[in-house]
Amino acid sequence: MENREIAQMLAETADLMEIAGEDPFRIRSYRNGAAAIEAYPERIEEVLRNPNKKVTDIPGIGKGLAAVLEEIVRRGSFERRDELLARYPPTALELLKIQGLGPKSIAMIWEHFRVSTVDGLERLCREHKLQTLPRMGAKLEEKVLRSIAQYRQSAGRFLLHFAEQTAQDLSAYLGQVAGVERITPAGSLRRGKETVGDLDLLVTGPGAAAALEAFVHYPRVQQVLSRGENKASAKVGLEGLQVDLRALPRESFGAALQYFSGSKEHNIALRNRALRLGYSLNEYGLFRLGADGKATHERVAGETEEEIYERLGLDWIPPELRENQGEIEAAERHALPKLVTLADIRGDLHMHTTETDGRATLEEMAKQCRELGYQYLAITDHSKALAMANGLDEKRVTEFAARVRRLDGELGIRVFSGIECDIRRDGSMDLADDALAELDFVIASVHSHMNLEVSEMTDRLLRAVECRYVRALGHPTGRVLLHRDGYPFDFEQVARAAARHKVALEINASPERLDLHAPLIRLARSLGCKFVISTDAHHPKHLLHMRFGVSMARRGWLTAADVWNTLPVEEFEKVIRWR
DNA sequence: GCCGTTTTCGGCCCGACTGTTTTCAGTCG
Numbered sequence: 001m002e003n004r005e006i007a008q009m010l011a012e013t014a015d016l017m018e019i020a021g022e023d024p025f026r027i028r029s030y031r032n033g034a035a036a037i038e039a040y041p042e043r044i045e046e047v048l049r050n051p052n053k054k055v056t057d058i059p060g061i062g063k064g065l066a067a068v069l070e071e072i073v074r075r076g077s078f079e080r081r082d083e084l085l086a087r088y089p090p091t092a093l094e095l096l097k098i099q100g101l102g103p104k105s106i107a108m109i110w111e112h113f114r115v116s117t118v119d120g121l122e123r124l125c126r127e128h129k130l131q132t133l134p135r136m137g138a139k140l141e142e143k144v145l146r147s148i149a150q151y152r153q154s155a156g157r158f159l160l161h162f163a164e165q166t167a168q169d170l171s172a173y174l175g176q177v178a179g180v181e182r183i184t185p186a187g188s189l190r191r192g193k194e195t196v197g198d199l200d201l202l203v204t205g206p207g208a209a210a211a212l213e214a215f216v217h218y219p220r221v222q223q224v225l226s227r228g229e230n231k232a233s234a235k236v237g238l239e240g241l242q243v244d245l246r247a248l249p250r251e252s253f254g255a256a257l258q259y260f261s262g263s264k265e266h267n268i269a270l271r272n273r274a275l276r277l278g279y280s281l282n283e284y285g286l287f288r289l290g291a292d293g294k295a296t297h298e299r300v301a302g303e304t305e306e307e308i309y310e311r312l313g314l315d316w317i318p319p320e321l322r323e324n325q326g327e328i329e330a331a332e333r334h335a336l337p338k339l340v341t342l343a344d345i346r347g348d349l350h351m352h353t354t355e356t357d358g359r360a361t362l363e364e365m366a367k368q369c370r371e372l373g374y375q376y377l378a379i380t381d382h383s384k385a386l387a388m389a390n391g392l393d394e395k396r397v398t399e400f401a402a403r404v405r406r407l408d409g410e411l412g413i414r415v416f417s418g419i420e421c422d423i424r425r426d427g428s429m430d431l432a433d434d435a436l437a438e439l440d441f442v443i444a445s446v447h448s449h450m451n452l453e454v455s456e457m458t459d460r461l462l463r464a465v466e467c468r469y470v471r472a473l474g475h476p477t478g479r480v481l482l483h484r485d486g487y488p489f490d491f492e493q494v495a496r497a498a499a500r501h502k503v504a505l506e507i508n509a510s511p512e513r514l515d516l517h518a519p520l521i522r523l524a525r526s527l528g529c530k531f532v533i534s535t536d537a538h539h540p541k542h543l544l545h546m547r548f549g550v551s552m553a554r555r556g557w558l559t560a561a562d563v564w565n566t567l568p569v570e571e572f573e574k575v576i577r578w579r
Numbered sequence: 580g581c582c583g584t585t586t587t588c589g590g591c592c593c594g595a596c597t598g599t600t601t602t603c604a605g606t607c608g
Binding site for chain 2: 023024025026027028029030032033059060061062063064065099100101102103104105134135136137139140143357385386387388389390447448449450451
C-alpha cells in the first residue's frame with residue numbers, strides 16, 4: 001500500500017473520530033501521523049519490513065500509531081476504523097466536505113434522521129427539516145444547499161498532481177513490460193489543467209498489447225471497466241481515478257497524442273481547419289480528401305504532432321495553450337509566445353518554516369532550494385492574525401529577519417527575509433509598518449473574512465496593493481480546488497492597481513490552489529501586471545510543486561519576461577527594492 | 580495518541596465569525 005493511501009486511511013479515521021466526538025487531541029495525533037506519513041520519503045511498508053528501522057523514529061508516530069500502521073499493512077484496515085465504520089456509514093465522511101457542516105452537525109443529523117448522504121441531506125434542506133434540529137435554521141439550510149451544488153460540480157475530478165502521480169506509477173509499472181517503447185500521458189494532464197477528470201495514457205511499441213494485459217492486472221486496479229484489443233479502462237486506486245490506456249501503432253502516435261490531448265474545442269477548430277485545407281484529421285492521422293470530399297487512405301501526417309501542425313500551416317502548439325483561445329491564429333502567424341519553463345525559474349518566493357506552520361527549518365528549506373539549482377529564495381512565514389499557524393508578531397518578525405540575514409549567503413544561496421502578511425478585513429496589514437520595512441519581500445494574502453460583498457472585498461484588496469511595503473499579492477482569488485471558489489471581487493480593478501503599484505500577482509503552485517488560473521493570468525498580463533510563481537511550500541518536498549505553477553503560467557501565455565523570479569538575483573533585487 | 584520529561588503524566592495553537600440564541604456551540608482557518 002502506498003504511503004498516501006495509508007495517510008488517507010488515518011485521516012479518514014480522524015474524521016470519523018471527530019464525528020463520534022472523541023478526544024480532540026487524539027484526533028490531532030492521527031492527523032499529524034497522516035501528514036508525517038504522506039510526507040515521508042520512504043515507503044512505510046518497507047520500513048516495517050526492515051528490522052533495522054523503526055516507524056516510531058518518524059516524528060509523529062509513537063507506539064499506538066505504529067501498531068495501527070502494522071495492522072493496516074497486514075490487512076488493509078485497523079480495529080478502530082472498523083468500529084467507527086460500523087457506527088457511521090462511510091458516506092458520512094462525504095458530508096464533511098459540505099461547507100457549513102462539521103462533525104457535530106453530521107453526528108446529530110445521523111442520530112435524528114439516519115441521513116448520511118449528500119442526496120439525503122439535500123432532501124432535508126428542501127423539506128426544511130434541518131431547521132427542526134437545535135441551533136440550525138433557515139440560513140444554514142440555504143448555505144448547505146449552495147455548498148451541495150458546489151460540491152457536486154467538483155465531484156469526480158482530481159487534482160493535477162494526483163493524476164500526475166498515478167500516471168508516473170503506472171508508467172513505471174508498464175515500462176517493465178517487454179516491447180513497450182513509450183508511455184505518454186495525454187488529456188488534461190498533458191495540458192496542465194488544474195483538475196483532471198480521467199487519465200489518458202498512450203502506449204506504443206510491439207509490446208503495447210501486452211501492456212494492456214498487464215494494465216488490467218495492475219495491483220491497484222479496483223475495477224476493470226472495459227478491455228478490448230486497443231484500449232482498456234479501469235478505476236485505479238482507492239480514489240477511483242478512471243484510467244484509459246490505449247495501444248497505438250507508431251505511425252499514428254502523433255495523431256493519437258494530438259487527438260487525446262484535446263481540448264475538445266481546440267480539436268474541433270483544428271479539424272475544421274484541416275477540412276478547409278483539403279484534409280481530414282482524426283486520431284489515426286491526417287488524410288487527404290478525395291474529389292468526393294471524403295477522406296482517402298492517403299495519410300500525409302500522423303507519426304508526430306509536429307508534422308500534423310506543420311501540414312496545417314501551423315507552428316507546433318504547446319499543449320497548455322490548446323483551448324481554442326487564439327492559439328491557432330497565433331500559430332498561423334508564427335506569433336506564439338515563447339512560454340516560460342521550469343528551467344527559467346531562479347528562485348522560490350513563498351514558503352513556510354517551523355517558525356510558523358511549516359514542517360522544516362529555514363536552513364532545510366534553503367538547502368533544498370539550493371539543490372534545485374535556485375539562486376535565491378524568500379522565507380515568508382505567516383503573520384500574527386493566523387494564530388492557528390502561530391503567526392509572527394512584530395517582535396518575532398524582527399528577530400526572524402535578523403536570523404535570515406545571518407543565514408543569507410552562508411549556504412551558497414541568497415536568502416531574502418519575507419512574510420506572508422495577512423490582509424485584515426479593512427485592507428490594512430496585519431503588521432506595523434516598521435516591521436514590514438525590515439523585510440525584503442512582503443506578500444499580502446487574504447485568509448479570513450472571505451464572504452464580503454464584492455465592493456468591500458475589492459476595496460480591501462486595493463488598499464493592500466497600495467501599501468508601499470507589499471511586493472506581491474498571494475493566491476489572489478483564494479480558491480481551493482475541489483473545495484471552495486475564490487472570494488468575489490473586481491479582479492480587473494485590482495490587477496490594474498497592482499500593475500500601477502508594481503505589485504506582482506502570485507501564481508501559487510500549491511496543487512490545492514493553483515491560483516491564479518489561465519484566464520485571469522491573461523487578463524492581468526494584458527493590464528500590465530507582472531507575476532511571481534511560488535510554491536507556498538510547508539515542507540522541502542513541496543518546493544518541487546513549482547512545475548505546476550509553471551504549467552499555470554504557461555496556460556496563461558506567460559513568457560520568462562513576465563515572471564520576476566526568472567530574473568538573475570541582482571536584477572531581482574533591483575525590482576523588489578524599487579521604492 | 581504523541582511528546583518530553585520536573586521519567587509517568589500533563590500539555591497539546593486559538594481567535595473570530597455565524598447563526599442561533601439570549602450566552603454560546605459549531606465551524607473555519
